[in-house]
Structure formats: structure tokens, C-alpha cells
């Protein structure tokens with residue numbers, strides 16, 4: 616983990632209320648693994664803010680990328696950060712996806728800005744398992760909410776879309792695309808998105824033994840185990856216990872989580 620500054624090199628619209636930011640941060644870029652995150656202080660100005668967690672969406676040379684939607688004061692300030700601004704960073708943090716097990720097809724399931732961790736994962740899978748298929752199931756309200764779709768295509772992934780308004784691909788939810796995928800042999804799933812998507816995914820997996828890692832996004836104040844703000848329920852025998860998602864996650868095998876007790880967002 617490095618405590619450093621990143622220099623913003625771009626901060627461009629990615630879709631409605633969403634941005635793609637790149638920051639020059641050589642130490643974090645060199646160490647980052649897919650599924651890890653960084654804590655970002657969203658302004659270099661005088662306003663006191665806590666750091667916010669963001670998935671490391673991609674690594675390009677000495678730069679890390681973040682994909683984010685504007686949801687509050689911190690991300691509003693972040694969206695105003697122009698190239699050249701220095702932002703305090705902490706990272707890389709958290710347990711990465713385990714993507715090194717070969718598979719016929721690696722399937723990334725993304726709801727909305729849940730696509731954030733997957734460009735880096737798609738890149739890493741290409742290096743670790745070059746012969747495997749890489750399929751991205753991308754869901755959003757409209758075709759404009761299929762965040763980072765072009766990047767996945769540039770990375771050589773197959774992309775299947777689901778939009779709630781039917782403006783591109785299947786009309787409905789991204790989890791509607793799962794039965795066809797789960798009917799195939801030797802698939803490994805990775806998912807990130809809202810809690811209802813996890814619940815639907817868990818339901819489809821009742822009849823499947825396909826491994827499925829999810830990346831959860833609880834509130835995080837510190838990012839390194841000090842505040843207990845990020846706890847999530849994991850199964851423990853017949854009961855459950857809480858673990859810190861910043862340390863034991865943010866990636867979990869979905870069958871280890873009590874998705875029914877995750878906060879809805």
C-alpha cells in the first residue's frame with residue numbers, strides 16, 4: 616500500500632453523470648491487481664473531506680483509471696478536477712479477484728457503474744489465460760448507461776447488453792442474460808453492481824456450480840481496517856459473522872456472502 620499523490624491526466628464524461636478519470640500514480644499502477652481499490656481524497660482544496668473508495672478500473676502505463684458516478688459532495692468535487700490537479704491517494708487496497716484459474720469463458724457481469732473493476736480484470740485475464748473467452752454482460756438503464764462498453768470492445772471482449780428501456784440489446788436486466796451463459800460448460804463469473812443484482816445472480820446460481828466472485832461496495836471511511844464502517848455478513852456454519860470488506864474483500868465468492876443481508880443500494 617502506498618500513500619501518495621496522483622496527478623489527474625484526464626477526467627472525461629463516460630455517460631450520464633459518470634466520468635472516466637486517469638491519474639499518474641506510478642507506484643500504485645505498478646502494484647495494482649484487478650479487483651483492488653484506491654482511497655481518493657476528492658479535492659486538493661481547503662474543504663475537509665474523508666477519502667472515498669474507488670475500484671481501480673484500469674492501468675495504462677504509469678496511470679490508474681477510475682470510473683465513477685456523481686452521487687454526492689465528494690464525487691461532485693472529483694468531477695471538477697482538471698488535468699494537472701494533485702489528489703492524495705492510498706492504495707492499492709483489498710483482496711483482488713482470483714482470475715488465474717483457467718476457464719473456458721470468464722464472464723464479467725456488470726450493473727451500471729459496476730463495470731468499473733472489469734477493464735483491468737479483462738486485461739489481466741488476457742495475460743493469464745490467453746486462450747479463454749472473455750464475455751462481458753453489461754446492464755444499464757439505457758444504452759448511455761452501459762459504462763465503458765467501448766473499452767471492453769477495444770480489449771477484445773465479447774459484450775452482451777441489457778437495457779431497461781430496450782435501447783440496446785435485451786430489454787430488461789443484465790441477470791436475464793445469465794441462463795444462456797450458465798448453460799455453457801466451464802464458466803467462471805465475476806460480478807459487480809447493485810445488491811438486487813447480486814440477489815438475482817445468487818438465485819440463478821442455485822442450479823449451477825459455476826464459481827462466482829463478486830465485488831461489494833459498502834461505505835468505507837478508512838480503507839485499511841481501522842473504522843469498521845465496511846462490514847458485510849459472511850456465512851459461518853449455520854450462522855454468519857461480519858468481516859471488514861476493505862481487508863477480507865471487496866471480492867468474495869458469492870456463496871460465502873449473505874446477499875440477503877447486504878444493504879440495498
Ligand code: FES
Nearest residue numbers: 838840842843861
Ligand atoms: Fe475502515 Fe474497512 S473501511 S475498516
